[in-house]
Amino acid sequence: MAMLAAAFGISGTTAAQTGEWQANDDDFLLLQITVGQYRLTDDVRGYQMADGICLDLADVVRALDMPLRIDKKSRRATGWLFSEEQTFTLDRDSGTVQTVNGEISLEDEIRDTPEGWCVRVGTLSRWFGLELEPDLFNSAIRMSSEEPLPFIEAINRKNRAARLPAKRQTFDLGRFPHADTEYRVWRTPSVDIVVTAGMNGGAKRKFSSNRRAEAYLAGEIAAASVTARIATDQDFVPQTVRLRAFRNAPDGGLLGPLNARQVAAGDVETLSGQLTGQTSVGRGAFVSNRPLGSSTRFSSTTLRGTLPTGWDAELYRNGQLIAFQSDTEDGRYEFLDVELFYGGNDLEVVLYGPQGQIRRESVNLPIGFNQIEPGQTYYWAGIVEKDRDLLSLRRSDDLVGSLQPGGWRWGVGVEHGLDKRTSVAFGAQSLFLANRRRHYLEGTVWRTFGAMQAEFAAAHELGEGAVFQGNALGRIGSINLGASAVWKMGDYVSDFISGDLSHRFGLQADMSLNLGVFKLPLQIGAGRAIQRNGESVTEWQIATAVRAGRINIGAELERETRYDPSRDFSNTGTRLQVLANTVVRKFRLRGNAGFDLSEGSGRFDFAQLSLQRDLSERSELRAQVEYLGPSNLARLSLGYAHRFSKFALRADTTYASDGAIGANLSLAFSLGPDPIGGGFRVSESKLARNGQVEVTVFRDEDGDGLRSEGEDLLPEIGVEAGFRLTDAITDETGRALVDGLRPYTPVLVGIDEASLGDPYLVPQSKGVVLIPRPGVMASLMLPISPSGEVEGIIRSPSGVDLGGVVLELLDQRGNVVASTISEYDGFFLLDRVPYGTYRLQVAEDTAQKLDVESALPGDIKLARGSDVARLGTISLKANASRPLALQGAAEPDLRLAFR
Numbered sequence: 001m002a003m004l005a006a007a008f009g010i011s012g013t014t015a016a017q018t019g020e021w022q023a024n025d026d027d028f029l030l031l032q033i034t035v036g037q038y039r040l041t042d043d044v045r046g047y048q049m050a051d052g053i054c055l056d057l058a059d060v061v062r063a064l065d066m067p068l069r070i071d072k073k074s075r076r077a078t079g080w081l082f083s084e085e086q087t088f089t090l091d092r093d094s095g096t097v098q099t100v101n102g103e104i105s106l107e108d109e110i111r112d113t114p115e116g117w118c119v120r121v122g123t124l125s126r127w128f129g130l131e132l133e134p135d136l137f138n139s140a141i142r143m144s145s146e147e148p149l150p151f152i153e154a155i156n157r158k159n160r161a162a163r164l165p166a167k168r169q170t171f172d173l174g175r176f177p178h179a180d181t182e183y184r185v186w187r188t189p190s191v192d193i194v195v196t197a198g199m200n201g202g203a204k205r206k207f208s209s210n211r212r213a214e215a216y217l218a219g220e221i222a223a224a225s226v227t228a229r230i231a232t233d234q235d236f237v238p239q240t241v242r243l244r245a246f247r248n249a250p251d252g253g254l255l256g257p258l259n260a261r262q263v264a265a266g267d268v269e270t271l272s273g274q275l276t277g278q279t280s281v282g283r284g285a286f287v288s289n290r291p292l293g294s295s296t297r298f299s300s301t302t303l304r305g306t307l308p309t310g311w312d313a314e315l316y317r318n319g320q321l322i323a324f325q326s327d328t329e330d331g332r333y334e335f336l337d338v339e340l341f342y343g344g345n346d347l348e349v350v351l352y353g354p355q356g357q358i359r360r361e362s363v364n365l366p367i368g369f370n371q372i373e374p375g376q377t378y379y380w381a382g383i384v385e386k387d388r389d390l391l392s393l394r395r396s397d398d399l400v401g402s403l404q405p406g407g408w409r410w411g412v413g414v415e416h417g418l419d420k421r422t423s424v425a426f427g428a429q430s431l432f433l434a435n436r437r438r439h440y441l442e443g444t445v446w447r448t449f450g451a452m453q454a455e456f457a458a459a460h461e462l463g464e465g466a467v468f469q470g471n472a473l474g475r476i477g478s479i480n481l482g483a484s485a486v487w488k489m490g491d492y493v494s495d496f497i498s499g500d501l502s503h504r505f506g507l508q509a510d511m512s513l514n515l516g517v518f519k520l521p522l523q524i525g526a527g528r529a530i531q532r533n534g535e536s537v538t539e540w541q542i543a544t545a546v547r548a549g550r551i552n553i554g555a556e557l558e559r560e561t562r563y564d565p566s567r568d569f570s571n572t573g574t575r576l577q578v579l580a581n582t583v584v585r586k587f588r589l590r591g592n593a594g595f596d597l598s599e600g601s602g603r604f605d606f607a608q609l610s611l612q613r614d615l616s617e618r619s620e621l622r623a624q625v626e627y628l629g630p631s632n633l634a635r636l637s638l639g640y641a642h643r644f645s646k647f648a649l650r651a652d653t654t655y656a657s658d659g660a661i662g663a664n665l666s667l668a669f670s671l672g673p674d675p676i677g678g679g680f681r682v683s684e685s686k687l688a689r690n691g692q693v694e695v696t697v698f699r700d701e702d703g704d705g706l707r708s709e710g711e712d713l714l715p716e717i718g719v720e721a722g723f724r725l726t727d728a729i730t731d732e733t734g735r736a737l738v739d740g741l742r743p744y745t746p747v748l749v750g751i752d753e754a755s756l757g758d759p760y761l762v763p764q765s766k767g768v769v770l771i772p773r774p775g776v777m778a779s780l781m782l783p784i785s786p787s788g789e790v791e792g793i794i795r796s797p798s799g800v801d802l803g804g805v806v807l808e809l810l811d812q813r814g815n816v817v818a819s820t821i822s823e824y825d826g827f828f829l830l831d832r833v834p835y836g837t838y839r840l841q842v843a844e845d846t847a848q849k850l851d852v853e854s855a856l857p858g859d860i861k862l863a864r865g866s867d868v869a870r871l872g873t874i875s876l877k878a879n880a881s882r883p884l885a886l887q888g889a890a891e892p893d894l895r896l897a898f899r
Contacts, residue, residue, distance in 0.1 A: 021049050023113040033063050033141045037756040045115050053134050054118035173746050175815050178769045181778040189219025190672035190687035190775035198664030210234035218688040218775025241391035242267045248744050262288045266390050270382035275459035276429040276440040278495035284384030293363040300337045307333040316348045320545030321554040324579050324592050341480045341510050372417035383410035407432025421448040451475045465490020467497050480510035504529035536563045554579040573598045588612040604629035618643040646682040676735050691741035691772020695719050697734050700783035703835030718752030741772035762787045764834050785834035788867030793826040797878040801826030806843035835862045852876040
């Protein structure tokens, strides 16, 4: 012992000489540090003394991964703790400890042991700014901290990343429990409100005030979802009321035998034909069993949605920026005829709010894949008065330009899948177009040929003429190609075909040029149209959209030449449009510019540059410069926005080169029912446009998934939705509210395991799948259960202990909740298993290799008082079809195959 003490530099004056406590085997402890639900892998040695517990300093430093160097020869420990500012110096010779908080004198805090320096638990807590609490019953040291610990944050990040579904893989939400939110006769609506007030004048104009307000409501009436938009004019006078009642069911089942997925009345949107009527919005009714978000057109689509006052919208296709739109008077964004390519088309609309909000709406439209299952039939039917709100408070002669109603129009369509490569569609529409009523019939055939999909469509306008169209999209190597042709007969006129057209054709290509380490995507298109009077129109365009780091740039160059053979006259126009956004340091920049490059012109049509700078997580500065070429007018605006917990506020000023000035103040907030406190709650989150859920977390003692009498509600538990952390934390009643859920998109709502303070508590499941509805507060109960262990020994049918056997633990729904691999001697252990009833099975691929039955007999129940299930020896059962000669053969060790 003396030699060992000398090797570790222990002082010559020993505790034995002073008659004090000495390290001995009876007092020796081997403990494990736990932080929340985590147990650190490195054991910590220590001793139980008469007046407390001490821990080996070197073991603690290693377990917590601290950059602290212990030099036993100089009897010093130096370095820093959890950040470089937290310097630490321990000098045993001078009897002091120097920390960022000052100098501390050493008295009886350190004991010399054969392992090294054993420091009292209370002393370590003071030095490191932690709470260390011994739990000898579980051989643990429970550690907690008011500040987040770096190594725990790193573990949390890795765990969250590990729970993310792999890229391009479909995450199967079907294996999780689902919670349906029933429709009610009445649900109090949530309301998003924007109020703007301002003053404008100067430039020889009198100053005038403008006051606008917009309210968007979402709730339920008579078991239907109801949304409404109420907007005023600049004098605060109500102008339009847009009202819609609907039901959306992603899995169908509406209207009995119709098995509809969408039913709507009020302000609705109809679908598009191939050659007849364009998709339209207005007051009317609509019904369809088509999948939500699917497109009716072959090589293009139209995206529409709500665009609140002051918001901007960007459109991305497969991650490339291709279009931009500022807010409009009708409160909608609209991207018409967005081109689609062969393969997947991931379209994402990013909405930017004036108070710094960012929302994303996405849809995937595949081309060339099996879009309609063989034997499946989709239908739609709708009638609208185009561009007319359900309730308009303006006189018809006040409506100008694009706001003029387009008359009533109706349409029906049916699609049917013939086989995996072929589908057909038939439709009829009636439009008020070119000052008279027109009726149409059309039919379409889609057929896939290898890496190409073709469309053949024909339409007939009753009593007038017909039109024929052929489209093809395909891929050769890495190049997407497209071709189209249209031929008209008679006086056919529709939304897609002008009365002057005779025929037209076009080609397009989408490719990526490999420029060394840089790839440049290119879309090239060319087309030619011949009018009935012989005039020709030739068009070509080149577009690119580049993402390099944080920079997104989109550019499109268009050139059009019109030739009139009767006059031998041609006219050529060239336009360039550029879109860009990026982040430079803490500044977000977005630009949009258009140029007229026609011969003799060469001018700016318009240019716009906006800059945003986050001052904090909730406040920002924004500046915008805009130039209008035709009027030679420049405009500068400066704004400040702050998002409070209850509302968002924005103030901005404008100055124009003609001397006009203005100032505006905008207030945005949402009102919604408060299920926790009662009455209404106020929030800056868009409650009406998104889904909400009230989550209740409780301690499930019996493992049945239901809250029974006496089971506690758990506070300070974090909630996550769709593998993203939220700022929702349960209160003292165990409840939390999660906002901002995307409507009609299934989302997995679960517990943030990093927030659990007890390593022996685990969620009953990874979460519950919810389909949110806009403005509706759903409700979920999430149980957290004590956990136990399952252990045993696996043997082959011939009695040989088997290593490397993959075993799975299944819950009562048949879902795999845990898995393990048996050790070399057949022993297996499943730990941190929530209380409940389970069954054990051999993984399917392992069972096939061993030629044994997968299912193992008997239920396993973990509960209070029986939290360790010792199954003993389990002998696998050979398949009944297994040859008898093989049943006594030695079994292989599968550890190398399955590890």
